[in-house]
Amino acid sequence: DAKTTQPTSMDCAEGRAANLPCNHSTISGNEYVYWYRQIHSQGPQYIIHGLKNNETNEMASLIITEDRKSSTLILPHATLRDTAVYYCIVRMITGGGNKLTFGTGTQLKVEL
Amino acid sequence: NAGVTQTPKFQVLKTGQSMTLQCAQDMNHEYMSWYRQDPGMGLRLIHYSVGAGITDQGEVPNGYNVSRSTTEDFPLRLLSAAPSQTSVYFCASSTSSSYNEQFFGPGTRLTVL
Numbered sequence: 001d002a003k004t005t006q007p008t009s010m011d012c013a014e015g016r017a018a019n020l021p022c023n024h025s026t027i028s029g030n031e032y033v034y035w036y037r038q039i040h041s042q043g044p045q046y047i048i049h050g051l052k053n054n055e056t057n058e059m060a061s062l063i064i065t066e067d068r069k070s071s072t073l074i075l076p077h078a079t080l081r082d083t084a085v086y087y088c089i090v091r092m093i094t095g096g097g098n099k100l101t102f103g104t105g106t107q108l109k110v111e112l
Numbered sequence: 113n114a115g116v117t118q119t120p121k122f123q124v125l126k127t128g129q130s131m132t133l134q135c136a137q138d139m140n141h142e143y144m145s146w147y148r149q150d151p152g153m154g155l156r157l158i159h160y161s162v163g164a165g166i167t168d169q170g171e172v173p174n175g176y177n178v179s180r181s182t183t184e185d186f187p188l189r190l191l192s193a194a195p196s197q198t199s200v201y202f203c204a205s206s207t208s209s210s211y212n213e214q215f216f217g218p219g220t221r222l223t224v225l
Contacts, residue, residue: 036214043116043202043216044155087154098143098206098214099170102154 004088009107012082018075020106022088025069030093033064034100035073037084044087044102047073051093078110113138116217118203124223125193133188133220135203141215142208144186145170146178148199149219155202161186162208193224 005023012018024033034049048055048062050071055062061074075082087105091098119134137144142163147155147170157170161180175197177189186205190197201220206212 034213041200041219043204043219044214045216046213049213098208098212099145099157099160100155100214101171102147102156104152104154 004090004103006086006088006103006106008104009109011109011111012075012078014079014110014112015077018078018082018108018110020073020075020086020088020108021070022073023070024088024090027068027090031090032093033062033068033071034089034091035060035062036087036089036100036102037082038087038105039081039084047086078108080110080112082108083110084108115139116203116205116215118201118217118220120220121218122221124225125190126225127194129193131190131193133190133201133203133222135186135188135217136184137186137203137205137215138184139205139215140183141205142183143206143212143214144180145204145214146176146186146188147202147204148172148197149202150199158188158201190222193222195224198222198224 035047036044038044050062064071085105085107116137145160146158149155156172159178161167167178203217204214206214
């Protein structure tokens with residue numbers, strides 16, 4: 001699976017949009033971009049995934065650049081409960097038993 | 113649905129002891145996985161299974177055994193615990209579809225003295 005690069009930490013004011021970047025310059029055509037988050041001491045939680053097009057769900061939006069070498073996870077109105085470590089993961093579309101390769105992620109701190 | 117459940121929540125072992133971490137899911141998922149997470153690090157895959165009777169090694173399999181006799185259960189066995197196995201262990205499950213998301217359990221915090 002392609003390696004990803006994320007900033008170690010970010011801060012965001014409550015109510016503002018949180019934009020979390022991820023670089024995956026070696027991504028191949030059969031790899032998805034996934035985002036998970038881990039709130040302190042809990043198991044990771046799936047947020048969103050995409051292949052080429054931008055995606056949106058009730059939690060977040062995912063913007064993938066046209067060359068697919070980077071992406072941004074957007075939390076439109078961050079709350080204190082969004083404070084967590086956010087992991088950007090690139091995974092092959094099929095095979096491998098759904099293995100996920102986690103990096104160290106971005107620690108997002110949402111403050112009043 | 114209870115989702116993915118793990119027992120115990122906490123465990124302290126002495127070096128050389130053996131134990132089994134339990135993981136169960138009630139979502140009829142084909143895929144199940146075990147990860148460990150050390151302080152300040154991301155999760156690392158230990159073993160995974162794509163269905164009953166089928167298991168394979170992940171990134172850090174040494175010192176651990178798994179089996180998958182049923183769809184629901186995927187226990188992780190520590191054969192002879194070592195201090196290096198002190199970690200938080202997470203079990204996860206998912207369907208086999210290409211667009212699957214993994215569902216994680218609450219974790220087991222293991223300390224080996």
